[in-house]
Amino acid sequence: MIQRMTPTAVILGAVAILSAVVFVVIIWPNTTVDMTPSEIFRERTAEEAAGRKLYIANGCVYCHSQSIRAFDWGHGATRIAQAGDYVQDEPILLGSARTGVDLSQEGGEHPDDWHMAHFINPRWTRPNSIMPPFEHLGMENLRLLTRYIQSLGMQAADKRMQRQAFWKQASTKAYEAGIEANVRWLSETVPQGWRDIPTPYAASDYSLARGRMIYQGFCIGCHGPVGDGMGDAQPHIYPPPLNFTILKGRGISGGLIYYQVMNGITGTAMPYFKKELESQKIWDVGNFIAAYFIDELDANGPPRGIDAAYEP
Amino acid sequence: MADHAAHALEPNPTARAFCLTSAFWFAVATTAGLWAAGYLIAPDFMANIAYLQFGRLRPIHVNLVLFGFVTPGLLAAAFYYVPRLTRTELFSQRLGVLTAWLWNLTVTVGIVSLSLGFSQGREYAELVWPVDMLVVLVFALVGVNLIMTVHRRREPVLYVSIWYVFAAVVLTALTYALGNVIWRPDTGALLGIPDAILLWFYGHNIFGLLLTPLSLGVAYYVIPIVTRNPLYSHTLSLLGFWSLLVVYTHIGTHHLLQVPVPTWLKVVAIVDSIAMVIPVMAFLINIWYTARGKLGEIHADIAGKFIFTGTIWYFFVSIQGSVMALPQVQRITHFNNWTVGHAHIGVLGFAGMIALGGMYFILPKLSGKPLYSRFLADLQYWLVLIGITGFLVILTTVGLIQGNAWFNGETVYRVLPEIHLYYVLRLSAGLAILSGAYIGLYNMVRTLFFNPGVQA
Ligand code: HEM
Ligand code: HEM
Numbered sequence: 001m002i003q004r005m006t007p008t009a010v011i012l013g014a015v016a017i018l019s020a021v022v023f024v025v026i027i028w029p030n031t032t033v034d035m036t037p038s039e040i041f042r043e044r045t046a047e048e049a050a051g052r053k054l055y056i057a058n059g060c061v062y063c064h065s066q067s068i069r070a071f072d073w074g075h076g077a078t079r080i081a082q083a084g085d086y087v088q089d090e091p092i093l094l095g096s097a098r099t100g101v102d103l104s105q106e107g108g109e110h111p112d113d114w115h116m117a118h119f120i121n122p123r124w125t126r127p128n129s130i131m132p133p134f135e136h137l138g139m140e141n142l143r144l145l146t147r148y149i150q151s152l153g154m155q156a157a158d159k160r161m162q163r164q165a166f167w168k169q170a171s172t173k174a175y176e177a178g179i180e181a182n183v184r185w186l187s188e189t190v191p192q193g194w195r196d197i198p199t200p201y202a203a204s205d206y207s208l209a210r211g212r213m214i215y216q217g218f219c220i221g222c223h224g225p226v227g228d229g230m231g232d233a234q235p236h237i238y239p240p241p242l243n244f245t246i247l248k249g250r251g252i253s254g255g256l257i258y259y260q261v262m263n264g265i266t267g268t269a270m271p272y273f274k275k276e277l278e279s280q281k282i283w284d285v286g287n288f289i290a291a292y293f294i295d296e297l298d299a300n301g302p303p304r305g306i307d308a309a310y311e312p
Numbered sequence: 313m314a315d316h317a318a319h320a321l322e323p324n325p326t327a328r329a330f331c332l333t334s335a336f337w338f339a340v341a342t343t344a345g346l347w348a349a350g351y352l353i354a355p356d357f358m359a360n361i362a363y364l365q366f367g368r369l370r371p372i373h374v375n376l377v378l379f380g381f382v383t384p385g386l387l388a389a390a391f392y393y394v395p396r397l398t399r400t401e402l403f404s405q406r407l408g409v410l411t412a413w414l415w416n417l418t419v420t421v422g423i424v425s426l427s428l429g430f431s432q433g434r435e436y437a438e439l440v441w442p443v444d445m446l447v448v449l450v451f452a453l454v455g456v457n458l459i460m461t462v463h464r465r466r467e468p469v470l471y472v473s474i475w476y477v478f479a480a481v482v483l484t485a486l487t488y489a490l491g492n493v494i495w496r497p498d499t500g501a502l503l504g505i506p507d508a509i510l511l512w513f514y515g516h517n518i519f520g521l522l523l524t525p526l527s528l529g530v531a532y533y534v535i536p537i538v539t540r541n542p543l544y545s546h547t548l549s550l551l552g553f554w555s556l557l558v559v560y561t562h563i564g565t566h567h568l569l570q571v572p573v574p575t576w577l578k579v580v581a582i583v584d585s586i587a588m589v590i591p592v593m594a595f596l597i598n599i600w601y602t603a604r605g606k607l608g609e610i611h612a613d614i615a616g617k618f619i620f621t622g623t624i625w626y627f628f629v630s631i632q633g634s635v636m637a638l639p640q641v642q643r644i645t646h647f648n649n650w651t652v653g654h655a656h657i658g659v660l661g662f663a664g665m666i667a668l669g670g671m672y673f674i675l676p677k678l679s680g681k682p683l684y685s686r687f688l689a690d691l692q693y694w695l696v697l698i699g700i701t702g703f704l705v706i707l708t709t710v711g712l713i714q715g716n717a718w719f720n721g722e723t724v725y726r727v728l729p730e731i732h733l734y735y736v737l738r739l740s741a742g743l744a745i746l747s748g749a750y751i752g753l754y755n756m757v758r759t760l761f762f763n764p765g766v767q768a
Contacts, residue, residue, distance in 0.1 A: 005469075005470050006470065007459065007462050007463065007470065007474075010474075010478050010479065011459075011479075011482055013554070014478070014557055015482065015483070015486070017558055017561070018483055018486060018487070018561060021558070021562060022490070022561075024580075025561070025562055025564065025565065025580065026490075026506075026509065026510055026513055029506065029509055029573070029574055029577055030509070032574070033504070033573075035503075035504060055433075056431055056432070057430070058367045058368065059365075059366065059367020059368055059370060059371060059431070061433055061435075062367055062370045062435075063366070065647060067570070073721040073722075074723045074724055075723070075724075081572055082572055083504070083505045083572040086504040087504045088503070089503065089507070090502065090504075090507065091432060091433050091434045091499060091500070091501030091502075091507050091511070092504055092505065092507040092508045092511075093433060094508055094568070094571055095647075096435060096647070096651070097651070097652070098647040098648060098714075098724055100724060101724045101725070121356070123355075123356065126725060128725065128728045129725070129728070130351075130352055130355045130728060131355065132355050132365045132366045132367065133355070133356065133359050133360055134360075134365075135360050136361070136365075137362070275723055276723050276725060276726055
């Protein structure tokens with residue numbers, strides 16, 4: 001039997017096996033895969049395509065997947081990937097690692113200014129990030145990259161981008177109308193019920209200590225180390241990050257802060273944090289802002305319900 | 313094998329050139345890996361260097377370990393043992409040396425182009441078309457040289473190692489061309505989901521049809537010599553060889569279990585991933601039984617030590633791989649550092665260890681003198697072994713942290729501070745591997761060029 005393993009037998013046998021397998025696992029699926037565009041599909045614009053080239057050239061694909069699974073919770077977990085989402089992708093950029101987040105539905109999650117600041121240095125908007133800074137690409141390339149990122153999710157992204165544009169206009173107008181008007185506008189966007197709620201938990205030392213940790217891990221790059229809105233990202237963000245110190249005496253409740261942190265302020269760079277921070281963490285960071293920056297605490301004030309069981 | 317030292321000089325400039333190629337790129341590749349690992353700890357340190365940022369360094373690292381370190385190292389041994397096993401000379405040493413130079417040119421052009429941002433963005437198939445052509449060319453040249461050598465053989469029976477080399481070189485030339493879609497030079501890709509299927513068919517073949525058969529070839533050659541035992545079973549070698557070709561080629565889609573590819577293809581991939589037990593165990597039983605009762609000899613021989621250790625890693629990486637192909641397991645292990653751990657024990661623990669062993673086996677023969685330093689070779693062995701074990705433990709742990717946290721609803725961002733420490737530990741383990749690579753380079757260069765040892 002060993003004698004029959006002549007060079008010809010080995011090589012032809014190997015090539016024959018390979019050919020058979022290629023037929024079964026490559027050619028057959030290639031001819032049968034459904035290439036119908038999915039319901040959110042649209043073509044990429046020239047700028048978006050140029051941005052995609054940058055995405056490939058700079059190895060974003062090694063840290064970012066573009067495919068949501070049925071059991072995902074994170075970014076974009078509202079839409080499970082379908083084959084029809086990828087019918088214009090050559091190459092397809094599914095990715096094999098999530099050192100960073102999934103980007104398949106990234107379009108419209110943030111306004112453009114957030115992305116520009118984030119690309120220049122990710123730590124500015126995301127203090128704990130380990131993504132590389134891409135300032136060296138130059139502003140024009142970062143703009144193209146942003147166009148591509150904002151197109152991820154195709155028609156679903158376009159819808160989110162319209163929403164961003166609408167609220168960008170409104171928030172800019174409010175900001176430009178002066179401090180008073182801006183704070184009023186910000187407050188009025190919050191449903192009345194939330195505005196009436198004081199922080200239900202005491203601003204204990206522990207709560208404040210945890211709040212500081214969260215502030216440093218999530219907020220400091222924009223709102224700054226002293227809460228005056230002068231974080232590193234500030235020059236690139238418009239309307240600029242809020243200066244918390246101006247809020248004193250302007251009727252800001254713990255509930256309002258909670259609501260803003262939970263939902264974010266679409267149109268501004270202020271992100272929503274409800275996927276990242278659970279309830280208690282949001283109250284804690286709210287306490288921290290109120291105690292240290294606004295210097296005005298309503299924690300545990302009236303109207304208060306029944307004390308929480310764990311309170312001292 | 314105590315008489316290892318007393319080997320007559322067997323000049324083989326081709327094998328020598330491939331040894332040096334491998335040792336050199338091993339050092340460069342681990343430097344790149346270490347640097348990349350550093351970026352995951354301190355992204356703002358040495359930042360904004362376009363050519364070196366993580367997204368460019370990572371493919372450089374991976375392409376270097378595959379095509380700079382492991383493959384040439386394994387080929388060096390093949391260029392030595394194919395003529396020996398066929399009792400003839402290498403068909404053409406000049407062609408062989410030329411191939412080695414071209415090989416280095418290809419690797420250099422490859423990493424320079426990657427660092428300049430010329431990439432096709434497909435993992436393991438990043439290299440742009442002109443470099444792809446060079447890769448196919450060098451594989452073809454290697455193939456011609458070895459096939460012609462065998463053609464002029466004076467030994468009628470082909471030993472199993474030669475089957476594996478033939479399969480590796482010929483099939484890789486083919487799957488490389490296919491997987492890199494060389495008929496579409498612009499993108500080097502297909503459109504949509506078929507592109508992913510093709511990419512991972514090819515990507516897995518780099519491990520399954522290149523690294524694995526070349527490594528098995530070296531092990532099949534060296535272990536019987538070191539233990540002075542005949543090969544345990546020729547039937548098992550036949551079974552292992554043909555089942556490897558049949559089964560390994562089917563399993564690429566296990567990289568795509570969580571994306572919308574046809575379900576039947578996933579089923580094929582999962583079933584065959586489990587069936588991988590057949591070729592893996594056929595080989596391991598064969599080799600381990602060959603070595604039975606001779607662990608002392610293996611321990612005494614540096615080449616045997618590296619290669620036997622490599623077979624143990626092969627066992628681990630394959631069992632782990634079969635488990636990772638189960639959808640239920642992959643929910644946790646996919647997308648995170650668990651897979652990176654698997655990749656390192658496969659490519660370094662298994663294929664890399666065997667490549668190093670193969671080189672240590674032939675070096676004394678190429679120079680006609682004993683190794684420059686057995687101590688340094690042992691040191692390298694331990695550094696690499698400690699490093700890779702550290703990698704496995706650390707990366708598996710951090711993979712479990714990531715995977716379980718995500719599964720539990722935590723965001724990627726929330727988990728980053730949790731895994732920071734593990735990235736630091738990984739870097740530390742990497743230092744061991746890096747030192748091992750440089751020590752090996754030094755030892756090999758000294759053995760070949762500045763060897764004070766007495767020629768036998
Ligand atoms: C100094 C030692 C090394 C260090 C610090 C290191 C570090 C790294 C890093 C940081 C990555 C990227 C992982 C990620 O994206 O999260 C990587 C990937 C990889 N490395 Fe290494 N590496 C080292 C040595 C090696 C060696 C010697 C080999 C093979 C012989 C190797 C094979 C690979 C492979 C195959 C990948 C791709 C993994 C994947 O795609 O899942 N590495 N390495
Ligand atoms: C029985 C054998 C094996 C099986 C069943 C197997 C299975 C797998 C699976 C399922 C994955 C995908 C993990 C994921 O993305 O979730 C994977 C990845 C990988 N395997 Fe294996 N494996 C085997 C042996 C090997 C060997 C021997 C090597 C190296 C020589 C290797 C190298 C790799 C590498 C480098 C990756 C990472 C690919 C990437 O970049 O994502 N595997 N393997």
